[in-house]
Every structure is written in structure tokens, then in C-alpha cells.
Amino acid sequence: MTISELSAEIQAVRTKIAVLGQLLYEKRLTDAAGGNISARVSSHICITPRYSGQRRRWRLSAEEVLVTDLQGNVMHGEGAISRESKVHLRVYADFPEARAIIHAHPLHVLAFCVMRQPIPPVLEATLKFGVIGVTQFAPAHSSELASLVSEALRGQETRMKQQAAAVLAPWHGIFCVGCDLDSVFDAVERIETNAKLILMLRSAFGEAALQESQQALARSVEHWRKS
Numbered sequence: 001m002t003i004s005e006l007s008a009e010i011q012a013v014r015t016k017i018a019v020l021g022q023l024l025y026e027k028r029l030t031d032a033a034g035g036n037i038s039a040r041v042s043s044h045i046c047i048t049p050r051y052s053g054q055r056r057r058w059r060l061s062a063e064e065v066l067v068t069d070l071q072g073n074v075m076h077g078e079g080a081i082s083r084e085s086k087v088h089l090r091v092y093a094d095f096p097e098a099r100a101i102i103h104a105h106p107l108h109v110l111a112f113c114v115m116r117q118p119i120p121p122v123l124e125a126t127l128k129f130g131v132i133g134v135t136q137f138a139p140a141h142s143s144e145l146a147s148l149v150s151e152a153l154r155g156q157e158t159r160m161k162q163q164a165a166a167v168l169a170p171w172h173g174i175f176c177v178g179c180d181l182d183s184v185f186d187a188v189e190r191i192e193t194n195a196k197l198i199l200m201l202r203s204a205f206g207e208a209a210l211q212e213s214q215q216a217l218a219r220s221v222e223h224w225r226k227s
């Protein structure tokens with residue numbers, strides 16, 4: 001890749017991150033309190049700046065999306081990277097498969113984070129993420145959280161390569177890591193829908209009926225695989 005091709009790609013990724021940040025907020029997949037979006041381009045990381053939600057309500061321009069090196073040193077753009085960027089940097093360092101990351105606070109996913117409950121797939125569209133687990137607690141901006149998220153992603157490299165893998169941080173939010181920005185955004189939205197459905201279905205039909213549906217989904221998929 002030539003330098004001008006690289007800078008064109010970085011610019012395109014910054015634009016995409018700005019657009020997705022606004023969409024994430026508009027679709028209530030995160031709040032003004034937090035979240036961050038990043039993507040790796042060669043040895044650069046494009047990442048939303050600190051206070052993207054709190055001060056800008058996720059209305060970022062492409063130029064406001066920062067470009068850093070793999071250690072998080074800002075190379076282009078004004079301001080500081082988010083304090084939650086430690087998780088992003090660590091995951092990119094540990095997994096070559098990781099090309100894009102969204103950390104978000106979607107309301108129904110947060111219910112599972114608060115109760116420290118994993119999110120099982122209840123839709124065909126979320127089977128590919130498996131059961132999304134919850135890490136141990138570490139504070140939002142700590143290096144310990146970065147280690148815990150990285151450990152939880154270990155063994156999920158194929159999911160990252162194919163679309164995305166996700167992990168929940170207790171009392172906090174979701175980290176979704178995947179092969180590109182579109183795939184990761186799509187994953188966050190699917191997982192939030194899945195989480196909302198679990199809560200709705202439990203109260204409408206009861207836990208036993210929901211479990212029966214999950215088992216029937218697994219059996220049906222298996223049946224089609226064999227036939």
C-alpha cells in the first residue's frame with residue numbers, strides 16, 4: 001500500500017467511524033455517557049476521541065476521529081483518546097484478527113451486564129456469536145479490564161475473522177470485536193435485539209418456554225446441517 005493509498009483509507013475509515021457513532025447513538029445502542037469505536041488500518045488505529053458522547057452527543061466529523069499508532073499515541077487529530085481505549089489497544093495487540101471494535105452501552109445488554117448473566121442466542125441471527133459471557137469486574141478505565149476482555153476473547157478468533165466476537169463487562173457494557181466496522185456495528189445491533197427479546201420473552205412466556213425455544217433452535221439448525 002502506498003502512502004497516499006494508506007491516507008485515503010485512513011480518511012475513509014475516519015468518515016465511517018463518525019457516521020457509525022451518530023447511528024449508534026440515534027439507534028440507542030449507546031448513550032452520551034460512553035462507548036467508543038475504533039478500526040485498525042495497517043499500523044494505525046482510528047478511534048473516537050474522549051467525550052464523544054458527553055460533549056458531542058456522538059456528532060463527530062471525520063477530522064475529530066483520532067489517528068494513533070498501535071500504542072495509542074495521537075498522530076492526527078485534536079484531543080485525547082478515550083480512557084477506555086486501553087481495551088482497544090490491548091485487543092489489537094493480542095489478536096491480529098481484530099480489525100474493528102465497538103464498545104457500547106445498549107440498554108437491554110446493560111440489563112445482562114448488571115445481573116452478570118451471559119446472553120445466549122435466541123435467534124438464528126445471533127447463533128454465530130455463541131453464548132456471550134461476562135468477565136470479572138475491573139474498573140472502566142483500568143488496564144485490568146483490558147486484560148480481562150482480552151482473556152475472554154481468547155478462543156473466539158474464528159468468530160472475529162468471520163464477523164465478530166463479544167464480551168460483557170459487568171455493570172458496564174459490551175465490547176464487540178470483529179473483522180470490519182460494518183460487521184461489528186451489525187453484531188452490536190443483533191446482540192441488543194437478542195437481549196431485548198430475552199427480557200420480553202421471559203416475561204411474556206416464562207423461562208421454561210424460552211429454554212424450550214432455544215433447544216428447538218439448536219435442534220432445527222442441527223437437523224438442517226445433517227440433511
Ligand SMILES: [Zn+2]
Pocket residue numbers: 034035084103104105140172173
Ligand atoms: Zn463504557
